[in-house]
Amino acid sequence: MEPDRSTPRTSSRRGFLLTGGALASTLTETSMAQAATRARNTGDADAAPGSPQHPVVTRPADWQPVAERLDGVGRLGTDGLVYRATFPRYDLDLSSYGVSGLVEASYAAFARYPDGRTMLMGDVVATETELQRVTDAVQAHGLEQCAIHKHLLAHRPALWWTHIRGVSTDPVALAVAMRAGLDATATPGPRDPDTAPPAGLDTAAIDAALGAKGVSLDGYRFSFARAETISDDDCVVPPAMGVTTSFTFRSVGHGSAAVSGDFVMTAGEVQQVVKTLRHGGIDVVELHNHALSDNPRLFYLHLWAIGPAVSLARTLRTANAATNLGVVTPDANSSMSTES
Known part of the structure; x- marks a missing residue:
């Protein structure tokens, strides 16, 4: 089933949202915290015309049909x-610049929205030989490709990242589309990540x-949300959808680390972040x-550096201060949010 394209869109060419039946209202009435969240989210009914709608609270059971299409992941x-x-x-x-693993x-x-749509955001990591198959698969299933680029400097094997989006009243259709994109690659089945603290790093x-x-989580990871509300078309986009600043430290021994990641910035923040990173010896990738x-x-700026881990962290903190960041986002960290 292809995503619903009948919903009017205000400005973008991007795609998908959820079925009212599959994701019925799921707040636990006895939870005051969730009730407060529901009040905040369902307040969209009183919002000014044209203002973006906030996602609604759901329960794990609501996403079971989606999980089944994604191997339970x-x-x-x-x-x-x-x-x-x-x-x-x-x-x-x-591997990149001699750093393997x-x-x-x-x-x-x-995310689900009050009007019964679901939005999918994500990206697919593809080798150069897989990339066109991924493109054909996601296009055939109605997903929109929003970006195709690299996240690393010289590396083997050569990888590309294609960012995707979809909106549909059928969340399962979105999951099927995502599955098709993954199946165009050799991405393996589920496996537990390495959760041991990286040896040789003073975390x-x-x-x-x-x-x-x-x-x-397969390194030592950080993720930071921006302070302002971010929307896409007529929908507010929570940080865990992938709109975060993220860093991963990987030990290379003796207190040094290989650091990769990306900053999320508005146009006015870009140049100061670039200058700060370069002043601290961090390479700008894309x-x-x-x-x-x-x-x-x-705008997203991907980075790479090898050096004393604490010194690199200080530089990243200074660069963070040049952007409108809010707080660290533990959910994004714990879900292994590799550079978005």
Whole structure:
């Protein structure tokens, strides 16, 4: 089943949202915290015409049909707003600048909205020989491709990231479309990530230098949300959909790390972030968009560095301060949010 294209769109060329029946209202009435969230979200009915609608709270059971199409991968964030699944490319022996054992992952994030639509945002990590098959698969299933680019400098095997989006009243159709994109690659089945703290890294010192608490998931990861509300067409986009600043530290021994990740920025923030990174010895990889119709317009700057982990963390913190960041987002961290 292809995504519903009948819903009017305000500005973008991007796609998908959910079935009212499949994701019925799911708040637990006895939970005051969830009730407060529902009040906030369902307040959209009183919002000014044309204002973006907020996602609604759901329960894990609401996403079971989606999970079944995605090999049981995924979990619902603690706030009930975003169901997110990641698909690490453990099949690849990925290396860059002499650092091996790198892990990159595709992801799919789903959110439900009051009008019964579901939005899918995500990306698919593809080798150069897989990329055109992925493009054909997601296009055949009605998903929109919003960006195609690289996240790393020289690396083997050569990888590409294609960002996708869809909106439909049938969330299962979105999951089927995502599955088709993944099936066009050699992405392996589910496997538990490495959650051991990276040997040779002083994670407490990195936390202190960066001003946040990381999580060990195939490296030592951080994710930060922006402070302002972000929307795409007529829908508010929660941070866990992939609109975060994210870093991963991988130990290379003796207190040093290979660091990759990306910053999410508005146009006025870009140049100061670039200058700060370069002043701190961090390489700039790519500057691009991940979306076609986001508001505010966002730009993503991917980075790479090898050096003393704490020193790199200090530079990243200084660059963070040049952007309108809110708080660290533990849900994005714990769902293994590889560089979005």
